[in-house]
Amino acid sequence: MFGKFFGSKQQEKKEPQLDPKTEALLNAIQKRSQEDPLVGAKLGAKEVFQRLLDGMKDSKGVHVESLLTALGALAGYACQANLRAQALAKGMPETAPFQVIGTKDGKQYFFGDPYALAGSQYSVWSLVGGAAQHAGAKDFPDLNEILQHTIAVLGSEQFGIPRVPDNHKPSDTPLNYLKALWPTLLPTIKLFCPNPVDWPILYSLAIQEAIYAGKEAIEPGLAFRIVMESAIPMSKVDLANA
Known part of the structure; x- marks a missing residue:
């Protein structure tokens, strides 16, 4: 689905080349960040929202549920990736911030600080929920229920x-979207947000764009649920061995 737009796997591993336009944009972000720390995000x-719109478009348009699932998966995993990157920056093993849980099928799942996922005003839960409410959501998902379900189905086909x-x-599944898109988009994410703390925020803001754009096609409360049903389990996966 994404190969034509995003390029080959060999291309994905390369850092993006800075053309003059991109370099000027990044310089502008750096200057404006003193007034608005989230300008890069x-x-x-x-940028991410537009790239996914272009990459997922077919003759019928963009399937909004798939777009929300993909962005939710990316936002969830960004919470884990943020903690890994912070640990490495401190000279620690990247898995140090996590409680690692193994299952009978040999897979590992990583449980860490939920701050970026649902513990602050800039968390995925707060930013996406705020957009859903602003867009007119009538029903909201139960965060604790989704968390409990995620734990209950670890290692099963329902996970x-x-x-x-x-x-x-x-x-497609959140995991398949994550595997296809995370390595492709990461170099771009790093350009806009050198600080990994901002990675989940960037993806959450992209989800806001998707909720507003798709509110005529899908009820915002349901959109919120799709995002969190994707984000919460993907914040736990072992992407290196998925």
């Missing part, structure tokens, strides 16, 4: 599968 969110009505199911 805001502009990066618009990471959004529990949504059949007519609102995404075209």
